Amino acid sequence: MYGVVVALSSSKPDYTIPSNSKLVEEWTYANKVCRHTLLNALSNYLFDVYCSYKEAKDIWDSLILKYIAEDVVRQRFVIGNYYHWEMIEDKDIKTQINEYHKLLEDIKAENILLPDEFVSELLIEKLSPSWTDYKQHLKHMHKQMSLPELITRIIIEDTNRKEFATATAKGLSAKANMVVDSDAARHICANISAFTFYTSVGDGKEYVYLGDSRTTPVLGKGKVLLKFTSGKILALSDVLHVPSIRVNLISVALLGKSLCMREKEHSSASNTTIAMESSGYFAAKLKKQNDNVSSGSVY
Incomplete structure (x- = not known):
């Protein structure tokens, strides 16, 4: 479409001005090519919406406005999911860490870049209430941990907690x-x-x-x-x-x-x-x- 894309950004020149006759001819050809190309690329539903548009620029501007607005809405949705996500007591810790990874991938897909330190510290804050003491322990560590290092520590702590709970239960059962x-x-x-x-x-x-x-x-x-x-x-x-x-x-x-x-x-x-x-x-x-x-x- 080289040489005709001008029709996507320019309206039809004033044909009443004699000196514009050459420009009008070039624009008319460019508009025809661009309009037909756009309409052929649309779904049946969108074709019915835009087939009445006579200028390629109007179709192009409308599509940009529509999909940029949808991108903004999607970004808000992704950010909201990331912000409101919390770890809960009754769910496997590894499953929840996988959910956190998925949220980070969704953030990256929207070209939103988060510092590594922020991603790690936020995961600490998302730990469930029963992990409050361990959260404080992590916060007082002098070394800044990467996300993989933090996840490894959390999984080890979760394993230790499960083993302790099982051992405690067995001890209680033997005693009582x-x-x-x-x-x-x-x-x-x-x-x-x-x-x-x-x-x-x-x-x-x-x-x-x-x-x-x-x-x-x-x-x-x-x-x-x-x-x-x-x-x-x-x-x-x-x-x-x-x-x-x-x-x-x-x-x-x-x-x-x-x-x-x-x-x-x-x-x-x-x-x-x-x-x-x-x-x-x-x-x-x-x-x-x-x-x-x-x-x-x-x-």
């Missing part, structure tokens, strides 16, 4: 009469005396579903404390009180999310600390312990 399973959604306790804080649930308002399709009512919920031989206390919140459960159970998934250790408080109110040597609590998969206990999952 519990069943541990990573498939369970809730902690359940059969013994109301184990609760240090308790709220009743209205009759018939809440149930748990067992693996054999039976349901059993929840009478209340609250906090239960597990005592370790080291003297430390593990506090489990939102524990369901289900008297009909014959085996007290613990959810590894919830334990990994809400694990919080605190030192035993030496006070006269020692009866608020529950020793777990002879009784256990919490929700998980009902394993077959004896003839009186059903097997299946609690949901």
